């Protein structure tokens with residue numbers, strides 16, 4: 182698994198807590214550095230790659246020649262004979278027919294993840310998005326026409342002022358588009374974001390829990406009507422179209438991450454590159470830590486409980502199995518977890534409370 186981080190955006194969305202720089206500066210020095218890191222660290226990925234994911238930030242802020250330079254470097258240093266999925270995150274306003282043809286010509290990406298967020302222009306303005314609803318619709322249609330048959334879109338629900346009918350209308354619009362995957366997130370307010378300040382100053386009023394829950398219920402209904410199945414708290418797909426890359430994160434497959442702020446995991450150790458473009462380009466600064474058995478157990482609880490498959494009992498370190506069985510029994514009794522012979526599986530109600538349940542199952546280091 183290979184992850185590439187492109188830490189640039191055209192502008193900052195109000196809710197965004199990811200590391201990304203808003204700049205019109207030339208990005209070539211960053212692309213050159215990323216390619217150097219790809220070359221330098223290729224021996225850390227001795228096996229053929231199954232998935233590639235380019236995220237951000239906004240990867241489609243790069244020109245096609247810059248993306249080609251990265252694609253060529255991957256081709257030169259990595260074994261792609263078993264590659265089955267290569268995703269690039271994209272913002273709708275970048276996906277002109279010409280740019281889409283350029284993406285196809287790279288012969289790397291076979292999946293697009295498009296940051297639509299809402300089909301309402303009023304919502305997009307509140308979120309400080311750069312595109313219109315019409316641009317999003319056109320981008321998905323043009324992407325399908327360009328030959329992308331595996332398209333995901335992101336939507337956010339529980340937005341300030343968003344009624345249930347408005348959310349349903351977003352879902353109806355999504356159903357009319359040629360998509361095979363939907364990532365749908367409840368809006369969260371992270372410290373340090375513009376949204377956090379706006380809420381603190383009383384300029385934006387958040388949706389209440391009841392409204393957010395009604396949006397979530399509408400989403401579940403939409404899924405069963407439209408042939409999508411939930412496979413993680415925020416992810417829904419048509420048959421056979423789960424994100425292979427993200428699913429592997431959740432079952433703790435090792436991965437290599439390159440670029441500023443990118444994380445890597447080799448099975449026992451996590452490494453993260455510095456979240457600062459200038460210092461990344463100049464020095465490739467990074468830090469790492471070896472996970473203790475307790476860290477690994479806690480991480481597994483956090484990720485596995487967000488998936489419909491839940492906790493695979495065989496993947497739990499034998500040292501923690503008894504204590505897990507004791508702690509999880511109250512969630513089983515409360516109908517939040519199904520105890521099957523092989524798994525502890527969250528029920529639909531349990532999935533909604535996944536993070537809270539996981540933190541109750543944590544062990545102290």
Ligand code: SF4
Pocket residue numbers: 189190191192193194197198199201237238239272296
């Ligand atoms: S485009 Fe994505 S990464 Fe960039 S600011 Fe908006 S949400 Fe954050």
